Amino acid sequence: MRAEFLAARERRLVTRGIALWNQTEAAYLAAGACVTTPPLVKSQAFSVTFPKTGNDKLVCLVHENMTGVVHVLDAASVLPFDQADYDAQAADAGRDLLADRGDSDTHFGHHGRMLTPAIVAGTGEVTANGGGSMTRSILRFSDEAITIHVGDTVEWTNEDPVTPHTITFGLEPGDPMPPSANVTIDADGARHVTMASTGGSAHSGFIVSAPQERVFPPQAALGATRFRVTFTHAGSYAYICALHDDLGMKGVIIVRP
Numbered sequence: 001m002r003a004e005f006l007a008a009r010e011r012r013l014v015t016r017g018i019a020l021w022n023q024t025e026a027a028y029l030a031a032g033a034c035v036t037t038p039p040l041v042k043s044q045a046f047s048v049t050f051p052k053t054g055n056d057k058l059v060c061l062v063h064e065n066m067t068g069v070v071h072v073l074d075a076a077s078v079l080p081f082d083q084a085d086y087d088a089q090a091a092d093a094g095r096d097l098l099a100d101r102g103d104s105d106t107h108f109g110h111h112g113r114m115l116t117p118a119i120v121a122g123t124g125e126v127t128a129n130g131g132g133s134m135t136r137s138i139l140r141f142s143d144e145a146i147t148i149h150v151g152d153t154v155e156w157t158n159e160d161p162v163t164p165h166t167i168t169f170g171l172e173p174g175d176p177m178p179p180s181a182n183v184t185i186d187a188d189g190a191r192h193v194t195m196a197s198t199g200g201s202a203h204s205g206f207i208v209s210a211p212q213e214r215v216f217p218p219q220a221a222l223g224a225t226r227f228r229v230t231f232t233h234a235g236s237y238a239y240i241c242a243l244h245d246d247l248g249m250k251g252v253i254i255v256r257p
């Protein structure tokens with residue numbers, strides 16, 4: 001059973017209205033039940049009690065490749081692995097992600113058929129083992145600062161297979177998923193804003209690849225993968241990814257006359 005991400009987001013909004021959601025919350029996982037937290041931040045905790053033996057899958061509703069399984073054995077059973085075994089498996093998986101050969105042709109840089117000037121808004125890698133797939137994401141813009149001329153258009157593209165990013169100038173919206181009202185759609189589907197002053201605001205909404213297709217579910221909608229901004233006045237335009245700015249995902253466009 002998969003909880004609705006939107007329902008979890010709603011709950012976050014409600015609980016934030018009352019008090020910051022930072023206490024330990026316990027949930028009781030009954031057979032066939034589904035429990036979920038609202039989005040958690042650092043130092044928040046969540047505990048689940050497993051009353052029955054069996055195999056319970058867990059997923060992150062935000063990061064779709066973040067999955068796991070809790071195998072619940074009878075209390076009298078001998079556990080098949082110890083912590084050192086799990087640590088070794090995790091280290092092996094980490095080496096796979098960092099050594100992915102795809103790195104050699106998906107490094108940051110201006111490649112492929114893009115408008116110039118172009119900025120890559122995040123890259124990532126996917127690897128898999130018997131437990132499922134896992135991802136590594138680089139939460140950075142490829143160029144933290146670029147200089148252009150008045151009238152130029154900058155294009156951002158997200159090359160991460162799963163992680164969404166935003167390009168956000170000025171006011172940060174409460175809900176980062178939809179684009180700001182001043183965004184228009186180009187003929188090729190890219191989102192586009194014209195900025196006429198350094199005090200203006202523009203928000204791309206989630207820029208994300210469409211998820212990988214599976215055999216039986218309906219096809220996913222085409223992702224919004226590109227965002228363009230045309231700068232009509234000189235100045236320095238700072239921007240952030242509204243999801244990852246606290247981790248350093250920021251940039252600036254310097255516009256010369």
Ligand SMILES: [Cu+2]
Nearest residue numbers: 165241243244
């Ligand atoms: Cu981001």
